[in-house]
Amino acid sequence: MATRVDGNPEEDVVVPLPEEQDEYSRLHPYPCDFCSRRFSKKSGLTMHMLSHQIERPHECNLCGASYSRKAELVEHMKIHAYAPIKTEEEEEEEEDEGKEFQREVARMRKDLSKDEVR
Numbered sequence: 001m002a003t004r005v006d007g008n009p010e011e012d013v014v015v016p017l018p019e020e021q022d023e024y025s026r027l028h029p030y031p032c033d034f035c036s037r038r039f040s041k042k043s044g045l046t047m048h049m050l051s052h053q054i055e056r057p058h059e060c061n062l063c064g065a066s067y068s069r070k071a072e073l074v075e076h077m078k079i080h081a082y083a084p085i086k087t088e089e090e091e092e093e094e095e096d097e098g099k100e101f102q103r104e105v106a107r108m109r110k111d112l113s114k115d116e117v118r
C-alpha cells in the first residue's frame with residue numbers, strides 16, 4: 001500500500017501574525033525610547049518620558065552622576081577612563097599634605113611670636 005506524499009495540505013498553513021501584539025502597536029504608535037512601553041497618545045508618551053527624566057536609575061558609582069539611559073551612563077564613564085580615579089592611597093597622601101600644612105602654619109605662628117618677644 002503506497003502512501004501519498006504529494007499535496008500535503010498542512011504545508012500551506014499560514015502562520016498567523018500575533019494579532020493581539022499587532023493591534024496593540026497599532027493602537028499605541030508612540031513607543032518609549034527608554035523602556036518597552038508604548039502609548040496611544042503623544043501626550044501620554046511625553047508625560048511618561050518625564051518620569052524617566054526624574055528617575056535616573058543608572059548612577060555612576062565613581063562620581064554619583066545619574067542618568068536615565070544606560071547608554072548615557074556608559075558615555076559618561078568614558079570621561080573617567082581618561083581622568084585617573086583617585087585611589088585611597090592618593091587620598092591619604094592629600095590628608096598628610098593637609099597635616100604638613102598645619103604644621104607649617106604652627107611653625108610660622110611660633111616664629112611670629114618670637115618676633116613679638118624680640
Ligand SMILES: [Zn+2]
Pocket residue numbers: 032033034035036037048049052
Ligand atoms: Zn519608558
Ligand SMILES: [Zn+2]
Pocket residue numbers: 060061062063064065076077080
Ligand atoms: Zn561619574
